[in-house]
Amino acid sequence: xxxxxxxxxxxxxxxxxxxxxxxxxxxxxxxxxxxxxxxxxxxxxxxxxxxxxxxxxxxxxxxxxxxxxxxxxxxxxxxxxxxxxxxxxxxxxxxxxxxxxxxxxxxxxxxxxxxxxxxxxxxxxxxxxxxxxxxxxxxxxxxxxxxxxxxxxxxxxxxxxxxxxxxxxxxxxxxxxxxxxxxxxxxxxxxxxxxxxxxxxxxxxxxxxxx
Numbered sequence: 001x002x003x004x005x006x007x008x009x010x011x012x013x014x015x016x017x018x019x020x021x022x023x024x025x026x027x028x029x030x031x032x033x034x035x036x037x038x039x040x041x042x043x044x045x046x047x048x049x050x051x052x053x054x055x056x057x058x059x060x061x062x063x064x065x066x067x068x069x070x071x072x073x074x075x076x077x078x079x080x081x082x083x084x085x086x087x088x089x090x091x092x093x094x095x096x097x098x099x100x101x102x103x104x105x106x107x108x109x110x111x112x113x114x115x116x117x118x119x120x121x122x123x124x125x126x127x128x129x130x131x132x133x134x135x136x137x138x139x140x141x142x143x144x145x146x147x148x149x150x151x152x153x154x155x156x157x158x159x160x161x162x163x164x165x166x167x168x169x170x171x172x173x174x175x176x177x178x179x180x181x182x183x184x185x186x187x188x189x190x191x192x193x194x195x196x197x198x199x200x201x202x203x204x205x206x207x208x209x210x211x
């Protein structure tokens with residue numbers, strides 16, 4: 001069977017996610033740098049999106065960035081991809097490799113790294129497994145879950161971690177991420193298109209083209 005047409009029509013979710021995530025923090029553009037598909041080794045290991053705070057720590061109003069520190073590693077899963085416990089440990093390994101990639105010893109302190117796992121649907125099995133492994137899960141903001149270890153002297157050891165469920169984010173402030181779904185809600189689409197027509201600036205055109 002010829003699957004050429006199926007392959008050619010497959011949606012590339014990651015570019016849209018990267019653009020949407022950058023747009024989330026457009027108010028802080030002068031303080032942050034976004035790097036896509038950052039290589040970790042000489043082989044094919046990449047971080048989906050790396051968000052770097054270029055100046056002193058910024059006080060974030062956006063709840064997705066409340067956890068952010070100097071180096072923030074984001075792993076995104078499209079609607080066709082699962083988000084499970086192995087993905088968590090893979091991202092944890094990415095963070096460890098990134099921490100060890102500095103030009104000098106401890107050039108990137110562990111305390112300056114965070115992990116964000118992002119998916120459209122609530123990853124029920126992942127959450128169940130994290131709880132079984134001793135993690136405490138809290139939801140400080142709609143769709144944003146923190147995973148901490150209450151049995152550890154440092155509850156956020158080894159890195160502060162959040163799981164973002166884009167379909168549960170506030171509609172009023174996160175339309176760019178909420179529309180990255182196979183069956184986006186009509187109200188989300190209308191809000192997204194309204195914002196697309198209203199917004200101007202250097203990020204607007206590439207973002208809306210990607211999304």
